[in-house]
Amino acid sequence: MPARPIQISPSMMCADFLHLEEEVRLLEAHGVEWLHIDVMDGHYVPNFTLGIDYCRALAGATRIPFDVHLMIEHPERHIEAFCALPGARVTFHPETVYQPVRLIERIRELGASPGFAIDPAQPVEQFRHLIPLVDQVLVMTVNPGYAGQKLIPHCLKKITEVRDFLKRESLTADIEVDGNVSWDNIPKMIDAGADILVVGTSSLFEKHRARQQSLRDLRSLLETARLAAPERQAM
Ligand code: DX5
Numbered sequence: 277m278p279a280r281p282i283q284i285s286p287s288m289m290c291a292d293f294l295h296l297e298e299e300v301r302l303l304e305a306h307g308v309e310w311l312h313i314d315v316m317d318g319h320y321v322p323n324f325t326l327g328i329d330y331c332r333a334l335a336g337a338t339r340i341p342f343d344v345h346l347m348i349e350h351p352e353r354h355i356e357a358f359c360a361l362p363g364a365r366v367t368f369h370p371e372t373v374y375q376p377v378r379l380i381e382r383i384r385e386l387g388a389s390p391g392f393a394i395d396p397a398q399p400v401e402q403f404r405h406l407i408p409l410v411d412q413v414l415v416m417t418v419n420p421g422y423a424g425q426k427l428i429p430h431c432l433k434k435i436t437e438v439r440d441f442l443k444r445e446s447l448t449a450d451i452e453v454d455g456n457v458s459w460d461n462i463p464k465m466i467d468a469g470a471d472i473l474v475v476g477t478s479s480l481f482e483k484h485r486a487r488q489q490s491l492r493d494l495r496s497l498l499e500t501a502r503l504a505a506p507e508r509q510a511m
Pocket residue numbers: 287289290312314345418419420421422423424425454455456457474475476477478479
């Protein structure tokens with residue numbers, strides 16, 4: 277069975293807001309698989325970012341499916357709106373809701389693809405009952421809340437822990453990695469078992485670098501790293 281290609285999910289909070297259409301056309305031309313949308317409420321995390329109106333406007337302008345990352349308290353109160361986005365995958369932090377399993381079921385009922393996120397402070401073991409229920413496990417490699425932070429090194433091991441758990445249980449969920457996905461960290465993250473990379477200020481949206489060139493470099497780096505990662509060959 278051919279090894280799964282590595283998917284790209286650009287973090288749109290890092291895009292040039294004043295040239296958003298241009299950005300999206302370029303991402304489409306390079307076949308990116310997802311658009312990563314960070315929704316923050318200033319409560320669960322000390323920052324405010326993209327909301328549902330931004331998502332609806334963007335959804336009207338592109339066919340790239342949305343990879344919605346909810347960093348909000350009580351996501352269950354807003355889930356219908358985000359699940360209505362075309363082809364949406366909706367990921368929340370389990371500690372922000374009383375019944376995470378009920379929310380996962382609700383996301384599926386609404387026709388979207390569910391995922392949950394693991395904060396740097398949380399052990400993977402804690403979520404062994406949630407992992408079989410979702411299409412995506414998002415391993416945060418920085419503290420949620422801001423772009424431009426540095427990788428928290430122990431989080432690399434958590435990618436491998438999730439990978440090993442999925443293998444042991446013969447599960448096929450994607451492992452997404454979010455936070456300081458830089459040119460140097462990308463090979464380590466792929467080697468650890470990542471499937472989807474949220475690319476932000478430390479690679480795709482790096483300042484002083486032509487976006488077109490960054491997208492080309494990213495694709496070739498992903499392919500080189502994929503072919504070099506023994507773990508992926510065995511998948
Ligand atoms: C942080 C967000 C990330 C962030 C990534 O809480 O979830 O998606 O935008 O930005 P960089 O790549 O700069 O760490």
